[in-house]
Amino acid sequence: MSKQDLFDEIEAERDWLTDVSEQLWENPEVALQEHDSAALLQDALREEGFTVESGVAGIDTAFVARYGDDEPVVGTMGEFDALPGMSQAAKAEREPIAEGAPGHGCGHNLFGTGSLAGAVAVKRAIERGDAEGSVVYLGTPAEEVGAGKVYMIQDGAFDDVDAVVSWHPDWINAPNKGSCLAVDSFSIEFTGETAHAAAAPEAGRSALDGVQLLGTGIEYMREHVADAVRIHYVVTEGGQAANIVPEEAAMEVMVRAPDRDSVETVSDRVRDAAEGAALMSGTDVDVTQTTGMYGVLPNYALADSIRANMDAAEFPLTEEQEAFAAELKETLDDPSYAGVPPERRDAAADSAMFTDPIDAPDEDATGSYSTDSGDVSWTVPLGRFRAATWPAGTPAHSWQAVAAGKDLGTAAMLFAGKVVAGSLYDLLTDEELLAEARAEFEERKGDREYESPLPEDADPYELTDR
Structure with missing residues (x-):
């Protein structure tokens, strides 16, 4: 099969995937309370033939979905928690749907569904005999209060996974080669x-x-x-x-x-x-x-594979979506384009949606954010990237990010699904890539062994009491 077959598989499921994403967007649930969101994603994976283990690490909304019994085992992650107080209608003016209610200000409805698209496409390739191995979707709750993935690592959810490819909403299309705090x-x-x-x-x-x-x-x-x-x-x-x-x-x-x-x-x-x-x-x-x-342990081998798949995948932005993006961008008071190299900032400023893939702008840099994906990167080789779900210059955790999440962001969601699928497929079919990713992981880690940063008796549900 060709890589394009994987991409076509995702395009053919556009309506279904958009419906899943919209259901998550319309029913935003905050960290550790994502019961309906987790159930929706688990049901979708079961219908595709995945075996689903729920309640992982003592967290009701954490789950691991698996297809296949062979090696290698590749995985992707899906987040689906919303932010408190971020309710916003899908329009280019500040208008909460329900004052004080939660909303998807970080695009996790798109994140969870885009990863679902990638996992399903790879599952179907394995099922057809176009690739050998297994694919795992790790449903990782509570990212917004931190450490949901840490509890899953403690519980062994990542133990037999050979490599993970994940993504996050943003306003650029780029692999990650940097770390964080x-x-x-x-x-x-x-x-x-x-x-x-x-x-x-x-x-x-x-x-x-x-x-x-x-x-x-x-x-x-x-x-x-x-x-x-x-x-x-x-x-x-x-x-x-x-x-x-x-x-x-x-x-x-x-x-x-x-x-x-x-x-x-x-x-x-x-x-x-x-x-x-x-x-x-x-x-x-x-x-x-x-x-x-932990901070993120970069993996350039996986980042380069992701970058190649970005060039190969189509970004299916419609004229209607681009028009809405232009309206939404006009509401940004002082957009920053510091997330792209200086030579690309004028292009970003002139774009409603900055969809051209770029090389990793964070190579050898340490971002001022933190993520529990860092702990995953110390446990298994992890490739990460960002996809342009929001108008150029849009900050995360803004009402504009919520407004973009229902329809506009679905173009990037499908794009991200293709990139996840292509990168996981590469890992299943290219032994050298997987070996290179593993060797880089071991070299960067050196003699430093991962130890959980949380106390042994830590309770994930104390996170919501912060």
């Missing part, structure tokens, strides 16, 4: 003694004092960490009234750095600072780690 997140709760703040202040011990002292300690800490380290926090509870000494107060703290060791070093200092703040304020403190992730 590793991260730890903490919920830190102080408990003091309540009292009347005017009549008997000596009887009280302010939990809010503990929070404020910890914030001050973190500010002083910033002077003595590496430039690339990021520490940010927010007060999540601070008391009920000014004349009552707060008995309870809490904050969320995040620590980021380019490598896992640096994150853990700074995290230990934050824990020490929390203990010191409790001592100074006469309160008790409880520090709970809610998230921990």
